[in-house]
Amino acid sequence: MTAKNTLLIALLLSAPLAGSAWADDATAVAPTGDAVPGSATRDQVTAARHVSTLLSDSRYAYRPKALDDALSADMYDRYLEALDGGKQFFTAEDIARFDAWKLRLDDALKSGELDPAYAIFATYRKRVNERVAFARALLGKDVFDFTGDDRYEYDREDAPWAASSAELDRLWTQSVRNDWLRLRMAGKEADDIRDTLDKRYENLSQGIAELKGEDVFQTFLNSYTNAIDPHTDYLTPRSADNFNLSMSLSLEGIGAVLQKQDDVVAIREIVAGGPAGKSGVLEPGDRIVGVGQGESGAMEDVVGWRIDDVVSKIRGKKGSKVRLDVIPVEMGLDTAPRRVVLVRDRVRLEDQAAKSKVIQIPALEGAPAQRIGVIELPGFYQDFEGRRRNADDYASATRDVARLLTELRGDGVDGVVLDLRNNGGGSLNEAIELTGLFIDRGPVVQVRESGGRVTVNGDEDSGIAWEGPLAVLINRGSASASEIFAGAIQDYGRGLVIGETTFGKGTVQNLFDLDRWPANEEPRFGQVKLTIAQFFRVSGSSTQNRGVVPDIAFPASVDASEFGESTYDNALPWTKIAAVPHVRYGNFQPLLPKLETLHEARIATDREFQWWSEDVAQYRAESEKTSVSLNEAERRAERDRDVAKRKARQEERKALGLDLDPLADVTDDGLSANERDIVVDTEREKLAEDRPDPLLRESAAILADAIRLLGDDKQLSAQVLPTANQPGHWAD
Known part of the structure; x- marks a missing residue:
């Protein structure tokens, strides 16, 4: 079965819907509480x-x-x-x-x-x-x-x-x-x-x-x-809780990522700064065989339990204690466990938060070297509860990006690339507020409700966090809030949009709590992630089905017939409404042919980009297949060709002085994820983060080209940036 859009986070509206009363009729079914899979409660x-x-x-429902x-x-x-x-x-x-x-x-x-x-x-x-x-x-x-x-x-x-x-x-x-x-x-x-x-x-x-x-x-x-519709989902109380944790990037627990291996739950990763990490006694690969609450609660043997049941026992309120019976990674399962006592705390999931780095663009003849800042944003996260409580440290994509922009400005970067590849969305408010970091007030997105009423949501705060050159890097996995942001930057002429056409999700969802009307003290009925509206760009165009089309396009890594909104049989169609007045900081159309020429010339000699293009073409060809040979000689020949190709590339990297691929020697081990050695597997994941990224480097080079061209050609700059005296200018 082809999994479509299974990992995309829904785009949410934070404003609650009005509720109404529903009767709770008694029915002759199993009593309240969970049941074996045989009858409904x-x-x-x-x-x-x-x-x-x-x-x-x-x-309530949009459609x-x-x-x-x-x-x-x-x-x-x-x-x-x-x-x-x-x-x-x-x-x-x-x-x-x-x-x-x-x-x-x-x-x-x-x-x-x-x-x-x-x-x-x-x-x-x-x-x-x-x-x-x-x-x-x-x-x-x-x-x-x-x-x-x-x-x-x-x-x-x-x-x-x-x-x-x-x-x-x-x-x-x-x-x-x-x-x-x-x-x-x-x-x-x-x-x-x-x-x-x-x-x-x-x-x-x-x-x-x-x-x-x-x-x-x-x-x-x-x-x-x-x-x-494809994005309306029912969540049980437990699923709803996990969804909210994913949006808030925080939880109260011990700060460890767990994984099921056979009948035992093991520690896959220790979250830096959490109780598990601070204790210094737990390591990846350690097996948890017992859990007890507080100082003296009974120890429960959790061998053979579902992983979410074990997790629910380990999580708990900040300041409370949990006792764990742990078998160290180097010991056999028949070893007597050691007892570890931890005090739960609020843990921030930093690995899923925005991060930054700087890419050096070499000097060209007559042009100095440039330093391009990169901000990688994996999701438009927001701790809704923390924001409601006006907490000082609530998680927010916009707050994190603003902080990183300040750091990059202090580091003297010449431009910024915001990397939204595989960013499946998140909070609508965050998309609006993040756009506000780059424009000086104005509309960001139009939201049309089921009755046809259109509301314009925008940045109400004056001021701009980054006035300089900007590019947004997108791919087919960029969806929802990513498309709102990229579309707004494009409509305002505030920056270049580079990469692949985005996913095409142009609908808005809200979490609807089914426990609201009975006012249950404990969650019983779950929640519905309900499509309540459709969003439109300030230009009036919808991103639904068609997505955001980049100014400078890279080869498509995934075909639109395989992945994206257009693959759903019941997706809403594309449509358009009236535009709303907004500032146009620039018009990049006169600049694009020059950027395309420089881009094509550069990638013609960029071996990493060429290899990536070859791999995309091979992947597209392989994805058309529906079967695999069971002839060992044929399979070994295919594998040997692949190994030889990667070895040759690695040797060429050495000869050209390029960064080596840390996974060049990794081959198929035939194992599923929960069968691999946890320590080795997590190390492999970390190595994957250091693999050469020709698309990000080329995006930085394209932005550097734009900065140089606009700085050198005053006539072109006047065409592209007619409002150069306003916030958002690129060239002096």
Whole structure:
């Protein structure tokens, strides 16, 4: 199954919606609280009714839809895709049996009788266990001949459902053979391969067994919310809590990133400055086998627990104590654990916050060297609760970028590149306020509600944090708030936009708390991330579907048919409304041909950029494939060609004096993420951060070109920057 936009953070409005009262009708279902995946709880039935009312009401939903048979059929297809998008478990016979519910899911939601969702899931769990049993049994058989012409068909999104279990047997045989071949090519011996795969398949079954009723309910309800539009989602209370933590970049706990390995939760990373780091006694790879609360709370054995259940035990209020039984990374699991006592604190997730650095652009004939500051912004984060409390240290993308701009100004940089690649968005307020750092008051974005009313939101504060040369670097993963910011900078003529056309998400979501009306003391019903409006640029154009088109374009790394808003079958169409008056600091059109010429000349001799372009072309070609050869000689030849290519590049880097690729020698180890040594894997991640980045360097060079051209050619500067005497000027 192709995962689309799974990691993009929603664009939120911070203003709450008005609520209304809903009756809490009693229904003969399981009592309040979680249940095994077999029946809905009373709270889940109530939540489902709340959501269905919300999404069919034009006062709340931007594009409401009646809960009818047509929507039921859509829900049905999405639920099956969520469970078995790769068509690896269900048979055509299963689907024929499920079809009896295809037009009845709307009635199930209205009545609160959600048995069809749980019945389908029960079959899914059974089929997973059957497939796992089959795969594990294969490991003891002689099916691992890799000399023929067999292929493993891994992309089955558009394939028909398997006609029988025998057809699934053939599919899974090829899948297991592929897993075995990957490990064999990585140098593993047969016994080691057998143990690794047996544990892998067992973990698959165990992962399904760990799913709770709330997981099934959330998946099913999201088949409904996603049928409304791609960005409307239902969040259980726990999911809503995690979403808010991701937006605030802070939590109260011990300051450690955890990872599940087999039956044990291990420490993947220690967050600098947190209680775990300050203690000096915990290290990446340490296993947590017990958790106790306070000074004397009972120690709970957490071996075999879900990772989110362990995390919920470790998190807690600032100042409270938690006791952990830990087995050090270098010790076996049968070693007696050591007891560690930590005092919880508020932890800032600095690795996800804005960062800066400086790129040196060499001197050209007749032109001095330039220093270009770079600010990498991974998301438009904001601690909404901290801001409401007017806390001094609440997390804010705008505040962090403003601080970094001050530091870069003090460092004497000549221009700034704001790197928004793979920035999936976040807070609408942050997008507006961040734009305000570069313009001196004015509209930033237009928001149109479901009734057609358009509100103009803008920067109300006079003053500008950075008046100098600016470029914004974007790619297909830049979405929502990133598109608002990049579009505003482009519409104002305030800076150059460089890179790829963006994602194309032009809708606004708000978190709607379903516990508001009953005023529950504890979260019970969850929240809905609801599409309530569409945003438009100050020019009147929407970014919906079409995205923001850069002034200087790099080769597209991902095809628009594979990733982006346009890939959703129910995305809103592009449209346009009236523009709003705004200042035009500059018009870069006269400058662009000169920048393009210099850019093309430079990348013609830039080996890193050329290699990147070659890799993009190869990736695009590989993405068209739906199968892989199971012939070992053929696979080894492909791998050897790839290794030789990377080795040759590394040698050329040495000869040219370029930065070496720290991952040039890394090859496929055949392992999944939770099977790798945590310490080695995290070190590899850190090395990846130091890989050559020709796109960022070229963006800095393009900005340096613009600064030089406008500084040298007064006539061109007058064309491009007619308001050079106003804030936002580039040349003196």
